[in-house]
Amino acid sequence: MNEFEKKEKQDFFIKFSKSGSVGIFKKLCSKALKKSGCAFLDTEYRPLNSSRECSHLKIGKYLARFKFSSLKEYMVFKCDCNKPCLSFPVMQGSSVYGHALFTHLDREPNKKTMDIVRICMELALKEFQKEQELNKLYETIRPRAIALSTIHTIHRLLSSTLNMDELIERIARLTLQVMRSKHCSIMLMDESKGYLIPKAVIDLDKEIPRTGTLYKKIKIGVRQEGRVAGTGKSVLLRNSVCVPLVEEDIIGVISARDKINGEPFDKFELEILITLAEQAVIAIKNAQMYEEQEKMAYGSIKTLAALLDSKSPNTFTHSDQFVKMVLAIAEEMKLSREDIASLHYAALLPDTGRFSIPDEILKKPGNLSRREYAIIKKQHMESLKIIEHMEFLKPAIPIIKHHHERYDGTGYPDGLKRGNIPVGARIMAVATAFEAMISARPYKGKRISIHQAIKEIDDNKGGQFDPEVVRAFVRIAKKPEFKNMLGVSA
């Protein structure tokens, strides 16, 4: 037997002597043998785990004298205190792993007792083998099951956003977490497919500036990332691991560097990063498609706005500053991404509802007569039919429809009050009034200063305007970038 086999046997025996199945074996044997101590001796009769080390050591030394003649047989003998002792071999097939030693027996075991001990030993060994197999399964399958669950969780986390910047940042953070690395970077191919553009570079030890060298584009074939993008083959090095992001073509690379515990990356971690990259590609592709769809939608809206503007400039659309202001208020109020997108569409076409209202009413300077007001109410809904066939604009219609409502219920077309007015419409109402006050349109009355307009808006909170929206607006108006937003020098 070589040294390796010898060590394996000893390991098996040590594990067996400590296992749960041995506990039952000891209990059953102590009943059959009438109160006895049990210890385990290795093939050289050295005690493994004994509370009475000295006595067992002594007995072991005594038994060692017989080891060549009696290795595979049980042995009954008397110890120093003249009590019977039993040494029983722990065997599997023809291999002996060690011995179970029973000391201080009341009487010498008879054949029946020995049969019970033999059966108990066989049962204990079988149980132990089962235990071992289960442990092996636990050790091999559990980490993979946990890894699989991790990948599933990552998939859920990644598929919950369609915002590209947010997504890339999230992929990078999750990579750091899963790979236990200090550094992660995600690079995507540019349109020419000649360069990799770093989209997220995160380092646990330091902030990476977007203007720094780590954010400079890399030529395909140059550096580790460039080579991976060029060949499409993953690279596993001691301190770094880099994997291509592959859909039909290579769309980029994801790399992790320096594990936090200083250990090298292994094949299992490479496998995890490859799986994570597969999830990342799906999410990136979805986000890219969504971005394209959004661009198309904005393109369609802008075309529509240009068409409306060609009929009567500044009647159906507002300035870019107006759109910026509306979005700034929505973000200040922490509206959801979907709500902000609908509001954005609505802000690009705020007065589509006026389309079929006669110009003499639209551009009338003073108050409207009852008849004129009735025409506005009627035509408002008619005009909105222009856009209701555009599916993506449907969430924007209630905002466009109700942004002339007043918070106190005296607005049009439905005289809605407070929370019944869509929040986007309440935001647009503030922005529309503010824009009207600071602009010099012939039919909007006298132009006033920005400061006066803010005060006017604030004075009307709770009446014409939603106080919450006004508070958000005032907060924005106090920010230094507000004047830039309006295109006025600070």
Added chain:
Amino acid sequence: MKNLKRLFKNGAARKILFFFNENPNCIDTVKGISLWIGGDTVIMQKALNTLVKEGIITSHKTASTTAYAYTNNKKIVKNIEKYIKKFKGL
């Protein structure tokens, strides 16, 4: 870390720390973690919230789900490792 002693006295928090020390690459929801370590999700959620506050566990929140992962702070990880060894009597 003075709070570790207190955290180790909390059965659920201790189980979570043992689990993440053994599986530092894991990212999972409270349901998943409860399944791996065998525990009530409500108790686990409470323990996870405490560990997030202590900076030992990182939470990744989205609109539909919250996932939890082990901290990347080397110092904290080492401290926990020490505590676990001490706890196991190694």
